[in-house]
Amino acid sequence: MKSTAEPSESQIKANMDRMYRFTRHVYDASRKYYLLGRDRLIAGLKPAKGEIICEVGCGTARNLIKMAHLYPDVRFVGLDASDEMLKTAKISLKKNHLDNAVTLAQAYAQSFDPASLFALTQPLDKIVFSYALSIIPPWRESIDHALTLLPPGGEMHIVDFGGMDAQPLWFRKAIFFWLALFHVYHKPEILSHLKSLEAENLGQLSIQHLYRGYAYIAIFKKS
Numbered sequence: 001m002k003s004t005a006e007p008s009e010s011q012i013k014a015n016m017d018r019m020y021r022f023t024r025h026v027y028d029a030s031r032k033y034y035l036l037g038r039d040r041l042i043a044g045l046k047p048a049k050g051e052i053i054c055e056v057g058c059g060t061a062r063n064l065i066k067m068a069h070l071y072p073d074v075r076f077v078g079l080d081a082s083d084e085m086l087k088t089a090k091i092s093l094k095k096n097h098l099d100n101a102v103t104l105a106q107a108y109a110q111s112f113d114p115a116s117l118f119a120l121t122q123p124l125d126k127i128v129f130s131y132a133l134s135i136i137p138p139w140r141e142s143i144d145h146a147l148t149l150l151p152p153g154g155e156m157h158i159v160d161f162g163g164m165d166a167q168p169l170w171f172r173k174a175i176f177f178w179l180a181l182f183h184v185y186h187k188p189e190i191l192s193h194l195k196s197l198e199a200e201n202l203g204q205l206s207i208q209h210l211y212r213g214y215a216y217i218a219i220f221k222k223s
Contacts, residue, residue: 057132
């Protein structure tokens with residue numbers, strides 16, 4: 001019988017490092033074909049000057065690089081559970097002359113402390129999850145933790161896989177099978193949890209479904 005116990009943080013790190021030790025070198029080239037909607041999320045951030053934006057599960061820093069170029073008056077920080085991914089992220093930032101503009105750290109979505117990790121003296125204004133919650137085992141804890149870190153008016157911006165209900169059945173099955181090979185899963189519970197947080201008057205939720213349900217963007221603005 002399969003255990004339902006969540007893996008420890010050290011197990012999560014070991015799993016991520018093992019998964020990305022080699023694939024990190026081709027991650028951006030391969031993922032651009034099916035991690036859809038990331039640039040829409042970035043365009044929708046629309047931060048004010050001086051805001052601090054954190055990407056949780058920043059991977060190769062692909063998104064952070066695009067954000068930093070688009071919003072030069074904003075401070076960006078990122079964290080990832082995998083040191084292997086962060087190796088590639090640091091190289092990419094240096095190539096783009098952003099290694100002094102974007103701060104990275106190894107940490108966990110469900111427990112990170114931005115003040116100590118990034119030497120911040122003010123809270124985060126926005127937290128980004130880009131195709132991260134579908135691979136993070138403690139996804140619920142990660143959302144709840146992010147909410148505690150945000151001030152009133154702060155926002156979570158999430159892009160991830162949808163249920164693909166309007167896609168052909170063969171396509172939906174093929175995509176879900178492919179994703180499962182990398183321990184990535186469509187989790188309808190994510191949107192259900194966000195809706196429950198809204199029902200508790202903890203914030204306002206907006207959801208945009210993309211590409212016939214292939215993906216969605218959810219924005220949760222804390223009350």
